[in-house]
Amino acid sequence: xxxxxxxxxxxxxxxxxxxxxxxxxxxxxxxxxxxxxxxxxxxxxxxxxxxxxxxxxxxxxxxxxxxxxxxxxxxxxxxxxxxxxxxxxxxxxxxxxxxxxxxxxxxxxxxxxxxxxxxx
Amino acid sequence: xxxxxxxxxxxxxxxxxxxxxxxxxxxxxxxxxxxxxxxxxxxxxxxxxxxxxxxxxxxxxxxxxxxxxxxxxxxxxxxxxxxxxxxxxxxxxxxxxxxxxxxxxxxxxxxxxxxxxx
Numbered sequence: 675x676x677x678x679x680x681x682x683x684x685x686x687x688x689x690x691x692x693x694x695x696x697x698x699x700x701x702x703x704x705x706x707x708x709x710x711x712x713x714x715x716x717x718x719x720x721x722x723x724x725x726x727x728x729x730x731x732x733x734x735x736x737x738x739x740x741x742x743x744x745x746x747x748x749x750x751x752x753x754x755x756x757x758x759x760x761x762x763x764x765x766x767x768x769x770x771x772x773x774x775x776x777x778x779x780x781x782x783x784x785x786x787x788x789x790x791x792x793x794x
Numbered sequence: 795x796x797x798x799x800x801x802x803x804x805x806x807x808x809x810x811x812x813x814x815x816x817x818x819x820x821x822x823x824x825x826x827x828x829x830x831x832x833x834x835x836x837x838x839x840x841x842x843x844x845x846x847x848x849x850x851x852x853x854x855x856x857x858x859x860x861x862x863x864x865x866x867x868x869x870x871x872x873x874x875x876x877x878x879x880x881x882x883x884x885x886x887x888x889x890x891x892x893x894x895x896x897x898x899x900x901x902x903x904x905x906x907x908x909x910x911x912x
Contacts, residue, residue, distance in 0.1 A: 707900070717885065717902035730899055762837055780827055780846065781889050783900065785839035 676701065678786035680765050686792045692753040695789045699746050699767030705729075706748040707783070708740060711762040720763075723748055755793045762788045797821065798888050800903035807876045808911050814861070815871040815906045817886030827889040828869040830860065833905070834882045842884075845869055876910045883907050 679698040687693050699706050707722035707730075719732035723742035740750040746767075752759055766783035799818045807813035819828065830842040845853045845860045853860040861870040873880055883905045891898030 709902075716904045719900060764837075764839060766839070780829075780844045781898065782829065782841050782844060783831075783839070783887075784841065785831075788837040790837070 678765055678767050678784050680763075680786035680789050682789060683787065684790050684792075686794060687755050688794050689755055689757060691755050692751060693755060693791060694749055694751045695763055695765075695791075697748045697750075697765030697767075697786060699748070699765075700784055703767035703769055703784070704746055705768045706742055706746060707766050707768070708748070708750050709764045709766065710734075711764055711788070712760075717764070720750065752791075757793050760791060760793045762790050764788045797890075797901045798886055798903035800886055800906050802906045803904075804907045804909070806909050806911055807873075809878060810875055812872060812874045813876055813908065815873070815884050815886075815908065817869045817871065817903060819867050819869060819886075819888045821867075821888065821890055823890045825891070828860070828862070829887040829889070829900075830858070830869075830871045831885045831887060832880075832882045833885060839885070843871065873908075878910050878912060881908060881910045 678700055681696045697706055705724045708720040710718045710720055720734055720738055721728055721740050722730040726742045737753045740748060742748045764785050766785045768781055768783050797820050801816055826847045828845045831839045832842055833839050843853050843855045843858045843860050845862045852862050857874045859872045861872055885905045886903040888901050889898055
């Protein structure tokens with residue numbers, strides 16, 4: 675079973691540019707969430723998508739946005755990049771299925787290897 | 795206030811010995827889950843072990859066990875017989891809310907960097 679795939683793995687941008695990151699979840703997983711990881715702040719939750727709808731959102735400015743497609747693949751976009759946006763962006767998928775019985779569903783997150791963004 | 799606290803920024807352990815990584819949490823939600831993840835230098839977060847708030851027994855997965863003390867709100871990870879490949883960052887995480895309702899969120903601790911010495 676293929677894992678969570680994130681592209682690109684590494685990228686360098688300059689201030690003011692925008693960036694789009696992609697995440698393909700594990701087949702059958704409908705929930706995709708995004709996290710920003712920095713040495714100073716640790717893992718910070720960005721947002722979560724389920725069936726193409728943003729279901730949960732963290733405390734990030736509107737420059738950070740995302741979407742999910744009908745095949746559960748997700749993209750996140752950061753506009754007007756700032757130096758502080760340099761981070762490892764992690765995508766995670768899970769079997770979370772709202773409204774359906776899943777007694778053994780722990781809601782475990784399956785992570786990709788991340789996209790490391792450097793803003794110069 | 796921190797909801798997940800990992801007080802050990804770094805730990806050393808001798809190969810083949812056991813090590814305990816501390817994690818305390820804070821929640822008023824009766825239904826929650828506790829997770830431990832390992833992050834090697836490659837960046838990927840690897841799931842290790844899960845403990846549900848209603849689970850009576852401590853979770854175990856191979857060399858990993860979770861010392862769950864609900865009254866003290868602690869969920870320490872115990873790694874037995876440490877191996878060099880265990881050197882990595884370890885994150886404790888909590889899921890608050892119900893998975894089935896969709897109204898849940900994950901909170902991660904700041905991590906503990908474990909170094910296994912040969």
